[in-house]
Amino acid sequence: MPRIIFVEADGSEHSVEVEAGTSLMQAGVANDVKGIVGECGGSCMCATCHVVIDSALAADLPPISDDEEEMLEFGTAERFEGSRLGCQILVTEALEGLKVKVPG
Amino acid sequence: MTLNRLVILGAGHAGFALAAAMRQAGYGGSVTLVGDEPGLPYNRPPLSKAYLGGTDHEETLHFRPARFFEENRITLLAPERALRIDREAFKVELASGRSLPYDNLVLALGARNRSLAIPGSELTGIFSLRSAPDAAGLRAALAGARSAAVIGAGFVGLEFAATAAARGLAVTVLDAAPRAMSRVVSPETAAAIQRCHESLGTRFVFNAQITGFKARDGTASPGDRVNAVRLADDTAVQADLVLVGIGAAPNGELAEACGLEVSNGIVVDNGYRTRDPAISAIGDCAHGPTTHGHARSHRLESVQNANDSARRLAQILTTGACDAGDPIPWFWSDQGKMKLQIAGLGGPNDATVTTGSNADHMTMRFRGGRLICVETINRAGDHMAARRLIASGIGPSLAEAQAGACDLKAALKAA
Ligand SMILES: Cc1cc2nc3c(=O)[nH]c(=O)nc-3n(C[C@H](O)[C@H](O)[C@H](O)COP(=O)(O)OP(=O)(O)OC[C@H]3O[C@@H](n4cnc5c(N)ncnc54)[C@H](O)[C@@H]3O)c2cc1C
Ligand code: FES
Numbered sequence: 001m002p003r004i005i006f007v008e009a010d011g012s013e014h015s016v017e018v019e020a021g022t023s024l025m026q027a028g029v030a031n032d033v034k035g036i037v038g039e040c041g042g043s044c045m046c047a048t049c050h051v052v053i054d055s056a057l058a059a060d061l062p063p064i065s066d067d068e069e070e071m072l073e074f075g076t077a078e079r080f081e082g083s084r085l086g087c088q089i090l091v092t093e094a095l096e097g098l099k100v101k102v103p104g
Numbered sequence: 105m106t107l108n109r110l111v112i113l114g115a116g117h118a119g120f121a122l123a124a125a126m127r128q129a130g131y132g133g134s135v136t137l138v139g140d141e142p143g144l145p146y147n148r149p150p151l152s153k154a155y156l157g158g159t160d161h162e163e164t165l166h167f168r169p170a171r172f173f174e175e176n177r178i179t180l181l182a183p184e185r186a187l188r189i190d191r192e193a194f195k196v197e198l199a200s201g202r203s204l205p206y207d208n209l210v211l212a213l214g215a216r217n218r219s220l221a222i223p224g225s226e227l228t229g230i231f232s233l234r235s236a237p238d239a240a241g242l243r244a245a246l247a248g249a250r251s252a253a254v255i256g257a258g259f260v261g262l263e264f265a266a267t268a269a270a271r272g273l274a275v276t277v278l279d280a281a282p283r284a285m286s287r288v289v290s291p292e293t294a295a296a297i298q299r300c301h302e303s304l305g306t307r308f309v310f311n312a313q314i315t316g317f318k319a320r321d322g323t324a325s326p327g328d329r330v331n332a333v334r335l336a337d338d339t340a341v342q343a344d345l346v347l348v349g350i351g352a353a354p355n356g357e358l359a360e361a362c363g364l365e366v367s368n369g370i371v372v373d374n375g376y377r378t379r380d381p382a383i384s385a386i387g388d389c390a391h392g393p394t395t396h397g398h399a400r401s402h403r404l405e406s407v408q409n410a411n412d413s414a415r416r417l418a419q420i421l422t423t424g425a426c427d428a429g430d431p432i433p434w435f436w437s438d439q440g441k442m443k444l445q446i447a448g449l450g451g452p453n454d455a456t457v458t459t460g461s462n463a464d465h466m467t468m469r470f471r472g473g474r475l476i477c478v479e480t481i482n483r484a485g486d487h488m489a490a491r492r493l494i495a496s497g498i499g500p501s502l503a504e505a506q507a508g509a510c511d512l513k514a515a516l517k518a519a
């Protein structure tokens with residue numbers, strides 16, 4: 001199972017094994033990562049699963065859909081380089097070792 | 105009195121959110137969350153969406169893992185049912201025979217689905233959708249069905265219809281009203297949604313008077329499998345699977361039995377308090393004052409309302425007041441490729457301005473010339489902009505919208 005490293009706003013790290021096919025939001029919630037809420041259950045509606053991913057790895061991620069783009073633009077307090085919605089990214093073997101930051 | 109023992113009845117969206125928000129607010133006393141469903145608190149919206157159509161495990165629905173409850177010292181009693189509230193003794197009696205003392209009691213009891221009391225309702229193959237076991241049963245039944253009837257063209261019914269149609273079932277949606285989602289969206293938006301469903305092959309029967317269900321041989325003995333829905337005009341709609349989605353009623357009995365006011369929900373003030381200062385109510389079961397929409401008070405069934413009422417009450421219980429204003433209601437519904445989103449609350453006589461196509465639709469609703477509600481299909485950015493514009497009262501006026509000022513994202517950026 002791929003390993004994902006969640007970094008909470010205060011810098012604390014959680015390294016967790018995630019079954020492929022699980023979304024980063026589901027993985028964050030299941031491992032009790034602070035700041036990942038998933039209020040809409042993954043419908044790309046609430047932006048409470050906002051995460052920031054090292055842009056060097058962006059090529060391995062699924063592209064940003066129109067919906068996600070609009071939620072990032074209008075639904076987050078602040079958008080960063082590498083901002084994504086965790087519910088829109090399903091974990092694959094290619095993401096082994098991915099660092100996922102939760103903005104404060 | 106200082107709050108040391110908080111008891112929350114109902115471990116759904118609102119109950120869970122309150123327990124979590126109390127800890128986040130630094131409350132140090134005890135939190136006991138009592139829920140009559142087995143297992144950990146979970147998310148309901150996916151039940152009629154991704155979970156229904158997919159293969160996810162039930163654990164993916166949980167808000168948080170068991171560890172969260174331990175670490176946050178939230179005592180979850182589940183499955184455990186509250187039977188009676190003794191206001192004088194500040195105690196709740198539970199089905200297990202235990203009695204729970206409280207300083208403050210919060211009712212987060214939710215709502216339950218209305219049922220149809222018509223001949224044949226006991227046939228197998230007739231479903232209702234509220235809980236995770238309901239969804240699991242429906243998911244299994246979907247796999248073997250060829251046709252489905254949906255009774256009630258509301259959110260849950262239409263979400264199911266889209267899933268069933270995508271699976272290749274012949275789907276018929278029946279509603280007693282003359283159009284879809286008649287209580288919740290404008291006729292313009294309802295028409296756009298209906299056309300999208302029709303393009304998937306789904307058939308609608310409006311003004312439908314349903315008289316019963318029958319099995320293949322025409323009888324309706326309990327245990328037989330449903331085969332058709334019977335209508336008053338003597339026609340029948342073929343279906344080997346039926347979903348009844350005709351709305352929900354608030355769980356107000358516990359409150360009523362202990363003398364609290366219940367009228368379409370447990371009546372609360374703008375701080376979620378019932379007339380007993382030690383008892384509050386939040387989420388689907390509560391009916392309280394509002395500054396949105398037509399009425400002075402309302403009861404909402406939505407995740408937004410469950411979460412916002414929980415967060416606001418946590419602030420009130422820990423600090424005595426709440427600094428955020430009356431939150432703007434919002435809602436969403438995923439129906440196949442359509443993402444319907446609603447910001448604000450509309451009413452029957454609102455003036456409207458509609459733009460876009462079926463697959464990219466927006467209806468703005470105005471009262472007294474002011475923007476009060478925006479319904480969109482597949483326009484997430486406009487929806488998010490609408491929430492902020494309506495909340496701050498700076499949306500385009502009816503006259504401006506009629507003159508073509510319909511770009512809400514631009515309006516927000518300019519503001
Ligand atoms: C299939 C479905 C799809 C939905 N989709 C959406 C959507 O897309 N968007 C949206 O905003 N909203 C949606 N909703 C509505 C949303 O789920 C509810 O508004 C929300 O769950 C309300 O939270 P609540 O805590 O008030 O009630 P609930 O989540 O219903 O929780 C109440 C809990 O209290 C329990 N309870 C009742 N009586 C007792 C008792 N005496 N003792 C102990 N426990 C008791 C109930 O069993 C239940 O577990 C959907 C609902 C359903 C059923
Ligand atoms: S969980 Fe709501 S947008 Fe991701």
